[in-house]
Amino acid sequence: MPERPRVRFAPSPTGNLHVGNARTALFNWLFARHYGGAFVVRIEDTDRARTFERFEKGILEDLRWLGIIWDEGPESGGEFGPYHQFERIDIYNRYLKKLVEEDRVYPCYCTEDELEAERKTLLSMRMMPRYMGKCRNLTDEERRRFESEGRSPASRFKVPKGVVEFNDLIRGPMKFDCDSIGDFIIVRSNDIPAYNFAVVVDDHLMKITHVIRGEDHLSNTPLQLLLYQALGFDPPLFAHHSLILGKDRSKLSKRHGAVSVKDFRDRGVLPEALLNYLSLLGGSFAGTKEICSVGEIIEEFSLERAGKSGAIFDEAKLEWLNKAYIRNYSTPKLSELLFPFIEDAGYNCDIIDRKWLHSVIEAIRDNLGTFSEIGDYIDVFFDERCEISEDAAQTLKKEYAGAVVKSLHDALISEECAEDDLYRCVMDIVSSKTGLKGKKLFMPVRAAITGKTWGPELDKLFAILGRESILKRVKKTVATVYGS
RNA sequence: GGUCCCAUCGUCUAGGGGUUAGGACGCUGGCCUCUCACGCCAGUAGCGGGGGUUCAAUUCCCCCUGGGACUACCA
Numbered sequence: 109m110p111e112r113p114r115v116r117f118a119p120s121p122t123g124n125l126h127v128g129n130a131r132t133a134l135f136n137w138l139f140a141r142h143y144g145g146a147f148v149v150r151i152e153d154t155d156r157a158r159t160f161e162r163f164e165k166g167i168l169e170d171l172r173w174l175g176i177i178w179d180e181g182p183e184s185g186g187e188f189g190p191y192h193q194f195e196r197i198d199i200y201n202r203y204l205k206k207l208v209e210e211d212r213v214y215p216c217y218c219t220e221d222e223l224e225a226e227r228k229t230l231l232s233m234r235m236m237p238r239y240m241g242k243c244r245n246l247t248d249e250e251r252r253r254f255e256s257e258g259r260s261p262a263s264r265f266k267v268p269k270g271v272v273e274f275n276d277l278i279r280g281p282m283k284f285d286c287d288s289i290g291d292f293i294i295v296r297s298n299d300i301p302a303y304n305f306a307v308v309v310d311d312h313l314m315k316i317t318h319v320i321r322g323e324d325h326l327s328n329t330p331l332q333l334l335l336y337q338a339l340g341f342d343p344p345l346f347a348h349h350s351l352i353l354g355k356d357r358s359k360l361s362k363r364h365g366a367v368s369v370k371d372f373r374d375r376g377v378l379p380e381a382l383l384n385y386l387s388l389l390g391g392s393f394a395g396t397k398e399i400c401s402v403g404e405i406i407e408e409f410s411l412e413r414a415g416k417s418g419a420i421f422d423e424a425k426l427e428w429l430n431k432a433y434i435r436n437y438s439t440p441k442l443s444e445l446l447f448p449f450i451e452d453a454g455y456n457c458d459i460i461d462r463k464w465l466h467s468v469i470e471a472i473r474d475n476l477g478t479f480s481e482i483g484d485y486i487d488v489f490f491d492e493r494c495e496i497s498e499d500a501a502q503t504l505k506k507e508y509a510g511a512v513v514k515s516l517h518d519a520l521i522s523e524e525c526a527e528d529d530l531y532r533c534v535m536d537i538v539s540s541k542t543g544l545k546g547k548k549l550f551m552p553v554r555a556a557i558t559g560k561t562w563g564p565e566l567d568k569l570f571a572i573l574g575r576e577s578i579l580k581r582v583k584k585t586v587a588t589v590y591g592s
Numbered sequence: 593g594g595u596c597c598c599a600u601c602g603u604c605u606a607g608g609g610g611u612u613a614g615g616a617c618g619c620u621g622g623c624c625u626c627u628c629a630c631g632c633c634a635g636u637a638g639c640g641g642g643g644g645u646u647c648a649a650u651u652c653c654c655c656c657u658g659g660g661a662c663u664a665c666c667a
Contacts, residue, residue: 120667155666220665227664236594237663262665279597288595288663296665303667327596327662350598350660357659385604388616392605396615415605417598418660425604425617435630475629485628535625550626562628 113145113317117171117178118307120152121164124368127421128322128352128360130174131386135349136320137176138387138409145317149181150310151192154300159194170369174379175402180314188314193306200301203309203339204263204294212338213294215261216243217254238290239264263295265305265335272330277318277347277411284330292331304331312341320347320411323418324359347411350390353418360421372426376449376479381430390419399432427477439470446479453483455490464572471568488558488569491577496588500555504589508544509552513586515541516553520579530578531570556585 117133119125125133133149140147149171153159168182180186190196207213216239218226227237244266246254254261272284294305301309311319326348336343354364366372372382380402388398393408400408434442443466447457450465457465472485487493496504503509515538519525525533539549555561557569557578570578 234593
């Protein structure tokens, strides 16, 4: 391990930050933090048609939200900038020139249609589609002719014969035969460098020591290694981690539902829960502990513990973790995070008494898997939002329910019970009057008061609602369900 | 089709030549005066198949099967 390893996360701003990419960023960041190295973010914005600034902003925002802070990169700068590839075009051109001079590169005049046709032919012959080198040995005369036709060439790298070998830090020894690699484009006909070329130049110039990325880049590695060789650069070490999969075991993508960090953030998943979950996927910590603080995760992180096989993204487990993290928040802090979600559910937090709202949140906080569920739990505390659900109506129509509701009503009216002992006192009365207990006793009470068959604990409900509100609700229920 | 990668409960995983194959999520049951959630207890379920190597293979090797990634002038 070098003194100070340098790793990078290099997203292209063509969409929101995907959880798979977030995991790659996380692994790099954990690696840097674990070994006391540097974590750099580089924006790969060479695909001009698909690059949008809002995506870059979003990605950076999501990284910060997760607590993945970069030592060098956009906005914060650093010694090895610029950190946007599009601002580094001159640099790539310098190295292209070098490769041209050394005859490692040649101009290719093929159009995309021609290349597509070649691919199809090869495929129909059951051969691997790859560039067969049509422009590799063009005469000057032929080149001039293409130029005069107005064709602007792309630059292709001359792939040498031989094999490329490297030792993947996660997967072990890797070996690729150059015969299966066609001459590939390193600078496109619009003079913008292609991915494999830009990455190699940047990683070298930015002194990256370890490239940690998804398995989907494994087959790019031999191409990049060839470029390192041609450029005379020392290559970094490579580590290719497994991918996050959807339920059907294919690479997680939009058709699987929520896949971006933003999706989970909007749903009310805590950043520490998502980060913890992502670090759990495709690996494990030394102990049996699964809920770990960032510090512990950094401490435990190691590439050796990274699994080689893909891992299905399990939202149920994420939610379980989220619940655990929610429990660790104090109610005031939790409330602050919850307010936007309460507003989304159609409430105006400004006109609701803070203290009362806190007690409501206190009553339901343990039920929440994600913040966006808050609307389903909070409505029972607002008289005007209480409707009798189908389930509740059925419960109330059971033969024993009528008596329960009646004695509940009577107990509330009698003023026999003190306000501060309402729940216990009323339930004792109802229980002794009806002779019922357990589910048959409590379900009609719950249904009569909340209109639902599930929700926060009844004692908390009584304490927050108070006699007046409860009585009003019971009367309403009696009127609508029993019609008297 | 080609190249490459991978393979332990439904899911995430631990383990590793001799184990009652361990944990977590989920699910089921029980307890906590109802449900849900929390907490606790219990239960459910797994080494893809075939050959080797070996006294012994889930573990090591090979083949098959299955799954996946890549196969762009995207990254």
